[in-house]
Amino acid sequence: MAATQPQRPTRTLASADFPIDPSSPLFVAQAVVLSALGGAGAGGTLGWARKQNPFQLGVNMGINCGIVSLFFFGTREYLVSPILLGVCATPAHARRAEELETGITEPQSISDVRMNRILDSAIAGAAAGGGLSTFIRGPRTLIPAAFTAGLLATVGQGLVNQSRVWRLELLAKRAREGLPEPAPAFEPAVEVMESFETPAKPDGERRGDAPITSRMMGVLSHILPVKKLSDEDYLAGLEKKRNDVDRRIAEIDAEQLAMWTNAQK
Known part of the structure; x- marks a missing residue:
């Protein structure tokens, strides 16, 4: 009989250790700053196009984008992802949890890159969007806002993953083009x-x-x-x-x- 492969022990919320990526604080800070700058730029451009005060509109949109980004990325990095990693919700989460534990990074396939953190972003988007909408507009907007925010977060994460796939394919193509040409077959005389x-x-002289x-x-x-x-x-x-x-x-x-x-x- 073939030897059975050892199975990873099933984890529950009670037995999970909820690992947090050490790079999460820097990642969240960078995401918030970039989102705020992008919102400010978009608000200023929109104000200029509408012949309104571009500075005021840019500041307002920058602050709003920064707050939304903080809620979304903070929820994903410090709440959703640790829970999914702790219970090994999917094989990808089990692999990431093992990488955080051992510090050894394993190569990913193209399909893994395309699906990277899709579930994390969907849940975090729904939670952050529904929570913010409930706090600002009331509990009646919880479900519509959560659905819309989750859908947008899923699409956004999918676009980010696809851009990474395109980048990897471009780098692989450049690497293949940079390989040296094989030496031509040489048949000496x-x-x-x-x-x-x-x-x-015979007399010691070279031919x-x-x-x-x-x-x-x-x-x-x-x-x-x-x-x-x-x-x-x-x-x-x-x-x-x-x-x-x-x-x-x-x-x-x-x-x-x-x-x-x-x-x-």
Whole structure:
């Protein structure tokens, strides 16, 4: 019988430890600042187009966007995601919880990148949007606002994930284009093969060092920038080219690893 794979123990709300991503504080702060700046820019542009006070409208929209962003990202990073990670709601959450616990990041497939944090954003959007609307407009707007905000958050997260997929595909395409061309098949002449198999003549002289060959190389060296290479020099040149190709392949592997690592953040 085939050996059964060990199953991850089922976690409940009572047994979960609710891990929080260490980068959440900086991420939330950056998201709030960028949202406020984007809202201010959009408000100023809208005020200028409507011939209203662009400064006042920009400040109002900037503050509103910052508050909405704070509620949304704060709810997602400090409430929704820790709960989903703690109970391992999906295989993706189980993997992320293990990564936070071990500190080892695993590569993600394209489908994983497309679905990254979709559920987190949907729940956080519904909770933040419904809560804010209830606080401002009353409890009657809870369900419509939660549905609308959750839908917008889901679509927005999907667009962000798709942009990451496009970026990964572009980087992978550039990496493939940057690979060195394979060396063409080289079939040396019989004389060259013989020089490697029997590099020395019976009297100790190297093959190709006949007087007429030496005189021809001497004349050409004064006319053209040519140089007679020994077998050792030729092999050294091939070794240098191979080292350059190996170094480039190692750089491409490092770039791909960094690309997959940054895709899940």
